[in-house]
Amino acid sequence: MLEIKGLTAEIDGKEILKGIDLTIPQGEVHAVMGPNGAGKSTLSYVLSGREGYEVTGGTATFNGVDILAMEPEERAAAGIFLAFQYPVELPGVGNANFLRTALNSLRRARGEAELDAVQFLKQARAAVKKLAMSEDMLKRNVNVGFSGGEKKRNEILQMTMLAPKLALLDETDSGLDIDALRIVAEGVNASRGPDFSALVITHYQRLLDYIVPDHVHVLADGRIIRSGGPELAKELEAQGYAGIIGEAAEAA
Amino acid sequence: MPAVAETLETVRSVTGSTYKWGFETDLEMDLAPKGLNEDTIRLISDRKGEPEWLLAWRLKAFAMWQKMEEPHWAKPGYPVIDYQDIHYYAAPKKKGSGPKSLDEVDPELLRTYEKLGIPLKEQAILAGVEPGDEERLPMAVDAVFDSVSVATTFRSTLAKAGVIFCSISDAVREYPELVRQYLGSVVPAGDNFFAALNSAVFTDGSFVFIPKGVKCPMELSTYFRINAKNTGQFERTLIIAEDGASVSYLEGCTAPMRDENQLHAAVVELVAMDDAKIKYSTVQNWYPGDSEGRGGIYNFVTKRGACRGARSRISWTQVETGSAITWKYPSCILIGDGSVGEFYSVAVTNNHQMADTGTKMIHIGRNTNSTIIAKTISAGHSDSTYRGLVRMMPKAQNARNFTQCDSLLIGDQCGAHTVPYIESRNPSAKIEHEATTSKIAEDQLFYCRSRGLSQEDAVGLIVNGFCKDVLKELPMEFAVEAQKLLAISLEGSVG
Numbered sequence: 001m002l003e004i005k006g007l008t009a010e011i012d013g014k015e016i017l018k019g020i021d022l023t024i025p026q027g028e029v030h031a032v033m034g035p036n037g038a039g040k041s042t043l044s045y046v047l048s049g050r051e052g053y054e055v056t057g058g059t060a061t062f063n064g065v066d067i068l069a070m071e072p073e074e075r076a077a078a079g080i081f082l083a084f085q086y087p088v089e090l091p092g093v094g095n096a097n098f099l100r101t102a103l104n105s106l107r108r109a110r111g112e113a114e115l116d117a118v119q120f121l122k123q124a125r126a127a128v129k130k131l132a133m134s135e136d137m138l139k140r141n142v143n144v145g146f147s148g149g150e151k152k153r154n155e156i157l158q159m160t161m162l163a164p165k166l167a168l169l170d171e172t173d174s175g176l177d178i179d180a181l182r183i184v185a186e187g188v189n190a191s192r193g194p195d196f197s198a199l200v201i202t203h204y205q206r207l208l209d210y211i212v213p214d215h216v217h218v219l220a221d222g223r224i225i226r227s228g229g230p231e232l233a234k235e236l237e238a239q240g241y242a243g244i245i246g247e248a249a250e251a252a
Numbered sequence: 253m254p255a256v257a258e259t260l261e262t263v264r265s266v267t268g269s270t271y272k273w274g275f276e277t278d279l280e281m282d283l284a285p286k287g288l289n290e291d292t293i294r295l296i297s298d299r300k301g302e303p304e305w306l307l308a309w310r311l312k313a314f315a316m317w318q319k320m321e322e323p324h325w326a327k328p329g330y331p332v333i334d335y336q337d338i339h340y341y342a343a344p345k346k347k348g349s350g351p352k353s354l355d356e357v358d359p360e361l362l363r364t365y366e367k368l369g370i371p372l373k374e375q376a377i378l379a380g381v382e383p384g385d386e387e388r389l390p391m392a393v394d395a396v397f398d399s400v401s402v403a404t405t406f407r408s409t410l411a412k413a414g415v416i417f418c419s420i421s422d423a424v425r426e427y428p429e430l431v432r433q434y435l436g437s438v439v440p441a442g443d444n445f446f447a448a449l450n451s452a453v454f455t456d457g458s459f460v461f462i463p464k465g466v467k468c469p470m471e472l473s474t475y476f477r478i479n480a481k482n483t484g485q486f487e488r489t490l491i492i493a494e495d496g497a498s499v500s501y502l503e504g505c506t507a508p509m510r511d512e513n514q515l516h517a518a519v520v521e522l523v524a525m526d527d528a529k530i531k532y533s534t535v536q537n538w539y540p541g542d543s544e545g546r547g548g549i550y551n552f553v554t555k556r557g558a559c560r561g562a563r564s565r566i567s568w569t570q571v572e573t574g575s576a577i578t579w580k581y582p583s584c585i586l587i588g589d590g591s592v593g594e595f596y597s598v599a600v601t602n603n604h605q606m607a608d609t610g611t612k613m614i615h616i617g618r619n620t621n622s623t624i625i626a627k628t629i630s631a632g633h634s635d636s637t638y639r640g641l642v643r644m645m646p647k648a649q650n651a652r653n654f655t656q657c658d659s660l661l662i663g664d665q666c667g668a669h670t671v672p673y674i675e676s677r678n679p680s681a682k683i684e685h686e687a688t689t690s691k692i693a694e695d696q697l698f699y700c701r702s703r704g705l706s707q708e709d710a711v712g713l714i715v716n717g718f719c720k721d722v723l724k725e726l727p728m729e730f731a732v733e734a735q736k737l738l739a740i741s742l743e744g745s746v747g
């Protein structure tokens with residue numbers, strides 16, 4: 001279970017998160033929507049421990065453990081995975097090598113045996129196939145020269161291989177074609193279960209037709225201003241953010 | 253702490269203590285008195301039982317050296333070297349003389365090489381390779397300890413194929429005509445200050461001769477070890493590949509950690525005849541000095557290959573992680589029509605290390621082709637310069653060069669410089685040059701760490717990615733070793 005209470009954070013002295021309260025029980029998928037610049041990516045970075053994102057107040061625990069004090073790699077070992085809005089290129093680093101290094105780092109941290117090249121490749125090939133990716137992607141350098149959609153699929157490939165307990169998906173649907181969207185959603189749905197939860201950041205209701213969330217939250221100007229069921233996404237799609245932000249301001 | 257600062261911190265924590273090869277072997281030594289004069293040279297020549305002509309050659313080189321100025325043109329400056337304060341000959345005392353078989357080698361020496369991961373046993377393969385990897389061919393090793401070669405393995409196996417692989421001292425005794433024909437033919441005794449010094453006092457190194465049409469049946473390698481205090485090592489290596497012959501040769505080197513600087517001034521000459529191929533790889537890991545810049549090896553080296561024959565090919569691949577100061581420009585003289593010269597280099601500097609390295613490609617023949625790929629990684633307070641010359645001579649019709657120089661900076665206390673010299677005297681020649689400078693980006697580190705990699709593993713992965721185009725040119729087992737070495741040079745704890 002992810003529990004965020006009164007979380008505030010700043011970048012370069014500028015307050016971006018202004019008090020986030022959000023609880024995602026184990027097994028649930030929550031969607032976060034909100035206007036550009038609202039702080040959605042910031043929230044995902046703060047949860048995964050990016051440098052420069054300074055927490056100024058509040059708490060965040062995962063299964064009862066304070067994650068804010070942990071290094072990024074420790075959070076990864078605890079089962080948190082961030083699918084980047086803008087996946088990063090690693091020139092000269094083979095995708096398979098990267099995946100195997102990552103997977104074995106996690107296994108080591110968890111006291112599990114490392115996978116040898118053969119075991120790993122078997123798993124990787126199966127995952128690639130499931131995501132309808134070409135095996136070529138394993139041989140290429142991490143995200144280098146990948147199309148926007150390929151990068152997003154590669155994030156999901158990593159998620160599938162690393163099998164996190166909590167996935168933070170930051171606009172994984174942007175840049176995906178219709179087929180890819182469906183495949184990626186299937187990837188997420190396949191992971192769903194009592195030991196998996198996800199925070200899905202998106203701008204589009206369409207993704208939520210495939211990945212039906214348990215709850216939808218609206219993040220605006222560093223605060224969650226409204227929460228509801230899947231129907232909230234539909235309402236937003238129809239009316240935009242202006243109305244909701246107005247209501248929230250009146251209520252405050 | 254921001255990621256980059258943390259990386260710097262990690263890098264700073266790398267001190268001499270992470271240099272795993274810094275131990276000293278306690279042996280009874282035969283040591284020439286300190287100082288350099290004609291008597292020193294006579295002593296060296298005498299200890300090696302050399303013919304008269306070679307002593308004369310040395311003395312002539314010494315006379316030239318005395319008239320030469322020590323160069324101070326390169327970026328790395330260094331304190332004045334007192335050439336009279338160095339031992340020019342240091343050899344473990346032998347129990348009796350005569351040909352060295354492995355059983356006669358001092359067990360203390362065998363243990364030293366074992367500790368260095370270089371078992372001098374014929375069935376053994378070089379350590380540092382992960383077990384379980386695919387089977388590898390054995391590798392022949394020439395082990396040079398201070399001023400002498402203490403053992404050369406697989407000599408008889410190689411001899412069956414017609415290949416000569418032995419120490420240059422043995423070659424002088426056993427194949428004097430060959431040595432006389434080629435020694436100094438690529439790097440003349442008076443070529444430069446350090447080459448002249450080397451020609452006067454060179455002690456040991458390897459000799460390789462691959463006869464016509466022979467593909468050398470195994471990798472050859474020489475492992476250089478400086479052990480004694482206050483000594484210089486003056487390595488001399490000569491490799492000859494006759495028509496259609498080919499060979500892959502690798503050198504490695506380490507030294508104990510000491511507070512004073514020590515000099516390694518080598519000369520390496522390669523000769524490739526028609527259709528011959530020489531692949532020369534170096535993993536240079538001399539003691540780099542401590543984190544304050546105390547101690548370390550001065551590595552002043554002249555390496556040059558002559559592609560004398562048509563379609564001959566010489567490739568230099570180097571991974572330079574050690575030494576306090578490195579000056580080194582492995583070069584190719586492309587004489588034969590259609591000959592090919594290649595230079596692949598990774599130079600890592602950390603703490604207060606300085607490296608000024610690069611290559612010279614001299615295109616003389618028609619349709620000659622050269623490729624230069626140089627990767628420079630600087631961390632700490634170190635400074636690294638790529639210095640390269642591409643010269644197209646008037647007859648080098650349709651000659652081609654491609655040069656790519658990439659620098660990677662870790663932190664903001666270090667420097668990287670690229671100094672390309674290009675001279676074209678043939679209008680049909682084509683020269684391409686690309687250069688980039690980058691830093692390990694914070695987002696790359698975070699991306700890796702968010703996937704579970706430690707900071708150190710992330711740096712190692714990114715650095716190895718940066719060097720991939722060069723590392724893939726190394727023989728497989730050394731690529732693995734070089735990758736580890738890169739990580740160690742930059743981190744201290746990754747291995």
Ligand SMILES: Nc1ncnc2c1ncn2[C@@H]1O[C@H](COP(=O)(O)OP(=O)(O)OP(=O)(O)O)[C@@H](O)[C@H]1O
Pocket residue numbers: 011012014016034035036037038039040041042043085
């Ligand atoms: N390094 C920085 N310095 C100053 N401001 C920053 C920095 N990084 C992000 N911000 C600001 O923080 C705010 C929140 O950014 P964030 O990326 O979290 O938005 P978002 O909700 O993910 O938007 P989008 O939907 O466009 O992805 C924005 O106003 C952005 O300009």
Ligand SMILES: [Mg+2]
Pocket residue numbers: 040041042085170
């Ligand atoms: Mg965003």
